[in-house]
Structures are given as C-alpha cells and as structure tokens.
Amino acid sequence: MAVRKNTIFNRHKFKLSGLTLLFPIYFFYQQLQIRVSPVPWAAKQMGEFNITIQPVNKEAPYAHDADWFKDFTVFINKGSVVQIRQAYANIGIAPIPIEQLQLNDIGLLHGSNLLQHVHAISPVHIAGSDKVWITIQTWDGTLFTQSWQVND
Amino acid sequence: MTQRQWFTLHGWISLPIWIVFCFVCVTGTNAVVSHELTWLTNENARAHNPNDLPAKPVAELVASLKAYDNTAQPSTIVSFESYLTTGIMFSSEKVPFGVAYVNQFTGRVQEINQGPTFISFMRSLHSWLLFPWQNSYSVGYYLVSAMSFVMLGALITGLVIYKRFWKALISPKIRTQQNKKTLLADLHKHAGVWSMWFLLVMSITGLWYFTQQILWHADYDIEPHTELIAQSDLPMSQNAQASTSLSGAMLIANATFENFKPTYIMLPEHNRDTYKVMGSGNSIFFDNTSYQVVVNPWNGDIEQLTQPATMGALQTIKHVMDPLHFGYIGGLWTKFIWFAFGILLSGMSITGFMIWGSRIRQQVKEKVKPRATVNPIEGV
Numbered sequence: 164m165a166v167r168k169n170t171i172f173n174r175h176k177f178k179l180s181g182l183t184l185l186f187p188i189y190f191f192y193q194q195l196q197i198r199v200s201p202v203p204w205a206a207k208q209m210g211e212f213n214i215t216i217q218p219v220n221k222e223a224p225y226a227h228d229a230d231w232f233k234d235f236t237v238f239i240n241k242g243s244v245v246q247i248r249q250a251y252a253n254i255g256i257a258p259i260p261i262e263q264l265q266l267n268d269i270g271l272l273h274g275s276n277l278l279q280h281v282h283a284i285s286p287v288h289i290a291g292s293d294k295v296w297i298t299i300q301t302w303d304g305t306l307f308t309q310s311w312q313v314n315d
Numbered sequence: 316m317t318q319r320q321w322f323t324l325h326g327w328i329s330l331p332i333w334i335v336f337c338f339v340c341v342t343g344t345n346a347v348v349s350h351e352l353t354w355l356t357n358e359n360a361r362a363h364n365p366n367d368l369p370a371k372p373v374a375e376l377v378a379s380l381k382a383y384d385n386t387a388q389p390s391t392i393v394s395f396e397s398y399l400t401t402g403i404m405f406s407s408e409k410v411p412f413g414v415a416y417v418n419q420f421t422g423r424v425q426e427i428n429q430g431p432t433f434i435s436f437m438r439s440l441h442s443w444l445l446f447p448w449q450n451s452y453s454v455g456y457y458l459v460s461a462m463s464f465v466m467l468g469a470l471i472t473g474l475v476i477y478k479r480f481w482k483a484l485i486s487p488k489i490r491t492q493q494n495k496k497t498l499l500a501d502l503h504k505h506a507g508v509w510s511m512w513f514l515l516v517m518s519i520t521g522l523w524y525f526t527q528q529i530l531w532h533a534d535y536d537i538e539p540h541t542e543l544i545a546q547s548d549l550p551m552s553q554n555a556q557a558s559t560s561l562s563g564a565m566l567i568a569n570a571t572f573e574n575f576k577p578t579y580i581m582l583p584e585h586n587r588d589t590y591k592v593m594g595s596g597n598s599i600f601f602d603n604t605s606y607q608v609v610v611n612p613w614n615g616d617i618e619q620l621t622q623p624a625t626m627g628a629l630q631t632i633k634h635v636m637d638p639l640h641f642g643y644i645g646g647l648w649t650k651f652i653w654f655a656f657g658i659l660l661s662g663m664s665i666t667g668f669m670i671w672g673s674r675i676r677q678q679v680k681e682k683v684k685p686r687a688t689v690n691p692i693e694g695v
Contacts, residue, residue, distance in 0.1 A: 169679050177668060181334035183444075186455070190445035194431075225450050228534045248549065249586055268543040273584035275388035275406050302553050 206240055209299055209307040213241035216252075216295060216311060224254075224285040230269055231287050235295065237272055237279040244276045250299040252283035258296035258308050259284065272297075289313055318476065325472035328465055329667055336466075337664040339459055342441035344657030347642050347650055349434040350396050356433070359426035362400045362418050370419040373580060374562035376401050379422040380415045387415070392580040395603060400425055402432075442524075452532040460528055463521025470514045473507050483508035496673045503666040506659045513656040520640035523632055530629070537629050541609055541619055544587045548613045557583075557612035564590035564610040567617065571608050572596045578603040589618055598623045600644065605634040 203217035219234040226232075233254060250272040251264040264270060270284040283295060294310040301307075316324075329336070345352070353360050373392050380387050386408040393402040400416040407413075416426040431439075439445055446455025474480055487509075489501045507514070530537055549555075559567075561582065569575050577594040589611055593604040601623050609619035626634065638644035642653025 174675065177330045177671065178334060180332045183335045183458075184338055187440060187445045190447065193447075194445065226534075227450060247586075248551070248555070265546050268587070271543075271585055271587070273588065275390065275584075277386070277388055277406055277408065278411075302551065302555050304551050 200236070203236075203238065204295075204311045206238075207309045207311070209297065209309045210301075210305065211242045211246070212239060212299060212307065214238065214297060214309060215240055216297065219280075224287065224289065227282075231285045232269070232282040233285045233289070235281050235283055237274075237281055237297070239279065244274075244279065246301055247272070248300045248302045248304075250279075250281075250297065252281040252295060252297050254283050254285040254289055254293050254295050254313070256292060256294070258298050258310070261298055261300060261306060264298065321472055321475045325469060325476055326667075326671060328468040328472060329664070330671055332462070332465060333664045333668045335458075336462055337661055339441060339444075339462055340657060340661035340664060342437060344654055344661060346437040346441045347653045347657060349437045350399060351647075351650070353433050354396075354398055357426075359416050360399055362398055362420060364418075364420040366420075368420045370397075371422055372562060373401070373565060373577065374560065375422060376417045376419060377403060377561060379417055380405060380424055383415070383424040384409065384427075390582055390584065392582075393578070394419065395578055451534060452528060456528050457525070460521050460525035463518045463525060466514055466521065467518040470507075470511065470518060474511070477504055477508070480504075480508045480511075496670065496677075499666050499670050499673065503663055503670060506663045506666070510656050510659050510663070513653075513660065516639055517660070520636045523636045524640075527633065537633050539619065539621070539630075541589065541591065544589060544611055544613060544618070546587075548611060549586055550613070559590070559610060559612045559615040561590065563615060564592055564608075564612070567610050567615060568592040568594070568608040571617065571620065572606045572622065575606055576603075583612055596622065600638070601634045602637045603643075 201218045201221055203215045206213055206215040208214075215238040217236045217238070219236060224231040224233045235252060237252070249261075249265065251259070251261070251270045252272065253259045253264070253270050259270075270281065272279045272281045274280045286293065291314055293313050295313065296308060296310045299307045373394075377389050377392070380389060380403050384405075384407045387405045387410075388407065389403050389405040391404040393404070401419045403415045403417055405413060405415060410427060410429060412429065414428045414432065415424050416428065417424050442459060443453040443455030444459060446453045446458070477483075483505045487505055489505060490497050527537065561580075565577065565580075568577060572594075574597050575594050576596070577592055579593040581591040581593075583589060589609045591607065591609050593607045595601070595603040596606040598605065605621070605623055605626075607619070607621035608617055610616070611618050621630075623631065623634070642650045
C-alpha cells in the first residue's frame with residue numbers, strides 16, 4: 164500500500180468511500196418529506212358504490228414475476244367494503260372477465276374497510292387509449308364495472 | 316505470493332471501503348441490540364408486568380385497540396420480545412398508518428406510533444443504507460451484502476499474514492508502552508484473531524444475504540407462495556360471515572405446533588385472503604417466523620403449513636441466517652456477545668486505516684532518511 168507520491172489524493176484516497184454515506188443522509192431526508200400523490204381521478208358511480216381512484220405515483224408500470232402492475236389507491240365514497248365479495252383492477256382497452264381474474268391473486272383490491280389498494284394488472288406500456296377498469300362483485304354475485312381513461 | 320504481497324492484498328481488500336464498512340458494522344452493532352435500546356429509551360414500549368399476569372391472547376389485545384379507537388382496522392400483529400409491548404399495525408379514521416404498543420399483560424394501549432420505529436430504522440440503515448427499493452431489489456442491499464466478500468477476503472489474507480495467530484489466543488499481549496503503531500498493530504491483530512469466528516459468521520450470513528438479493532431480484536420465490544382461498548370456499552350470500560376468527564386461527568396454530576410462540580400475525584386483507592400465523596417452536600437454530608400456519612377464515616382449514624422439518628434447502632438457509640447474523644440465537648446473552656464483537660469489528664476497520672496512515676507518514680519521513688527495514692506484520 165505504498166504511496167508513490169505525497170499528494171493530497173494519495174493521502175486521502177481511502178476516505179473517498181465515505182462519500183457513499185451521503186446517500187443515506189439524502190434518502191433519510193427524502194423519507195421525511197411528505198409524498199405528494201397525483202390528483203385523484205373523478206369519482207364515478209358503480210351501482211350502489213361511488214368510487215374514486217388515485218394513482219400512487221406517476222411512474223410507469225413495474226414488473227413482478229411474469230406480470231406488470233401499476234398501483235392505485237381506491238376510495239369507496241359511497242357503499243362499503245363489507246358489501247364487496249371480490250374486486251379487481253386492470254389496465255387495458257377492455258376489462259378482464261371476472262372468470263379469468265378470479266383464477267389468480269393478481270389485481271385484487273385489498274386493504275382495510277377504510278381504504279383499499281390495488282396492484283392493477285397492466286400492459287408493459289400504457290397507451291393513450293387504455294383505461295383503468297374496476298370490476299366489483301357483490302355478495303349476491305352482481306357485477307359492476309367502471310372505467311377511467313388513463314389521460315383523465 | 317510473498318508475505319508483503321499478501322499484506323498489500325489485505326490492505327487493498329479493506330482500505331478502499333473502510334469507512335462504509337465501519338458504518339455498516341456500527342449500525343449493525345446497534346441493530347443487534349435495537350430491541351433492548353428501545354426498551355431502555357422508550358417507557359411506552361416496555362411490557363411492565365408488576366402483578367405477574369399471564370400474557371393475554373392476541374385477539375384480546377386487538378379488542379383493547381378497538382376499545383381505544385373504535386375505527387381501528389388492524390392488519391399485522393408483531394411480538395418479538397416478552398419485555399417489549401406487542402405492536403399492532405393498524406389504520407383508522409384518525410391514524411392513516413400507525414403501530415399501537417399494547418401491553419400484552421395488562422391490555423393497555425401505551426402508545427400510538429405513527430412514524431418509523433428505532434428498530435426498523437436501524438435495520439434499514441444497516442441492511443440497505445436507506446437506499447430505496449425498486450420493487451424487488453435495493454442498490455443498498457447489494458452494496459451492504461457485498462461487504463461479505465471484503466470481510467471474507469480480509470479474514471483469509473489476515474490469517475495468511477499472521478501465521479502464528481494462535482499466539483494471540485494462547486498468550487495475548489498488547490504492547491501499550493511502545494509506540495502508537497505497535498499498539499495499533501497489536502490491537503488490530505488481537506481483535507482479528509479473537510473475532511475470527513465472528514468474521515466467519517458475518518461473512519457467511521452476508522454471502523447468503525447477497526445471494527438472497529439476487530434471488531429476489533430474479534423474482535425467485537424462496538418461500539412457497541400462499542395461494543388464494545378457492546373461489547368455491549367463498550359463499551355467495553348477502554349474510555356471508557367467516558366462521559374462523561383471529562382467536563380461532565390462533566387456537567389452530569397453537570394446536571398445530573408444540574411450544575409454539577406466535578411472533579408475526581397477518582390478518583386477511585380481502586375476502587379470499589387468509590390468516591398467516593408465524594412464530595417460533597422447538598428448533599433453536601431457526602428464526603422466529605419458521606413455524607407458519609395459513610388458516611382459511613371461511614372454514615378453518617389449514618391451507619399451508621411451514622416448519623423446519625418440511626423446508627427446502629434455500630428456505631432452511633433463509634430461516635437459519637437471521638439469528639446468526641443478528642445474534643438472537645440464544646436470547647439476550649448471545650445478543651450481548653454479538654454486540655461486543657460488533658464493536659471489535661468496527662474498531663478493526665478504524666485501527667486498520669490508522670496503521671496504514673502511520674505507515675504512510677513513516678514512508679514520507681523515510682524519503683528524507685536512509686530506508687530502514689520494516690516488518691509490516693509485526694508493525695515495528
């Protein structure tokens with residue numbers, strides 16, 4: 164570990180890794196900031212439910228296992244979570260039929276009675292013509308489907 | 316390779332990253348005793364039990380929280396130490412996300428914490444330096460776990476340099492009366508020799524964390540994926556009511572495993588979800604989530620069972636590594652041993668750099684004087 168020349172760099176080169184520790188400081192600062200989510204989209208009626216959806220962020224869909232997702236928060240303004248048997252979300256030009264959705268655990272609305280979240284099934288790239296589809300099935304088997312234009 | 320080349324290699328392995336390594340060691344040392352530090356610094360996190368009462372069932376603790384805040388919607392229940400309160404993660408109309416510290420002996424809600432806990436902060440800082448997670452990976456997690464290669468390299472080269480290392484075990488000798496360089500070299504060598512086992516444990520567990528991160532990044536499931544409740548199990552009726560409550564799921568879990576101690580319980584998040592009850596059992600080498608029961612709330616069936624005897628190779632490694640890395644394998648005593656060796660390891664990175672610094676100063680001085688022969692190993 165000989166120093167060939169007595170330069171400032173040679174004397175301090177092994178302290179440079181300390182600069183990496185600026186990252187945790189920055190990320191901690193970031194964590195302290197209040198996250199601003201995109202504006203909620205317009206409330207829409209779905210039978211007895213009045214629903215608002217809000218993208219969690221403005222980022223593109225992400226991959227998990229073999230599927231792609233985009234996250235949303237779902238507000239049930241009118242109606243109650245306890246009235247829902249199962250509910251799903253997908254992004255595309257048409258809703259995925261419930262018979263197909265219920266085969267997997269992807270795209271399922273989940274959370275508490277106060278607030279629902281969903282990792283909506285998404286294409287790799289969301290096109291301008293795509294819509295966010297919410298499909299709700301109530302306990303008597305009635306289906307409600309509603310959509311929001313992605314550019315809304 | 317000559318002794319001097321091994322010595323140079325030892326330096327090049329360790330010195331370029333010694334500050335980050337030291338930081339990881341210091342935060343890890345704190346993470347080992349983060350439960351105890353929480354107990355010391357936060358009275359509300361202590362599970363006082365002056366009347367020597369038995370611990371209440373978790374369903375009663377959830378009821379206590381609901382009595383405290385009738386809109387509370389619990390999602391996860393955590394209980395890792397008997398001297399700390401049980402944490403119930405929940406949301407309510409007033410609290411978007413919080414952790415209720417509920418005394419498991421008295422049922423009293425002692426605090427609602429809406430920020431990060433010291434325990435989770437220290438573990439995040441140590442494990443991934445707070446780098447954000449990109450769904451399945453964090454650059455920080457790769458960075459920290461890659462330190463295991465450095466540690467293993469430093470251990471091997473250190474032992475090659477210091478061939479008669481057992482002398483430091485049999486007849487330890489710290490020369491405090493000679494110069495600073497001798498003292499630093501003695502401290503570094505002795506700390507290294509005495510913590511050989513610890514360096515090896517941290518290297519092996521660190522290599523596992525590095526492997527685990529690669530597997531996560533590749534979306535490989537180490538734990539079997541919990542399937543949804545079958546569509547047919549879900550009634551189609553307005554008055555549908557799940558037949559198994561939280562207390563029912565706990566009874567099933569307790570009846571399934573001998574000496575089961577629940578530590579982490581996840582409640583259903585939708586109608587096709589399950590109760591996931593995790594805890595520790597009779598196997599002392601396995602972590603405190605190695606025994607798992609997944610209970611169907613609609614019929615009380617056990618959907619999935621996990622225990623050490625039925626685990627695959629990777630799953631077994633996963634559940635064995637944490638107690639070894641964080642030192643809770645034998646409870647408080649081993650935690651304190653890990654804490655002490657964590658301090659030694661942190662100190663070694665500092666003394667290693669100081670030894671290099673003193674060698675540099677010496678070399679600069681030697682440029683103006685005739686060169687003297689220096690034994691780098693003995694440091695004198």
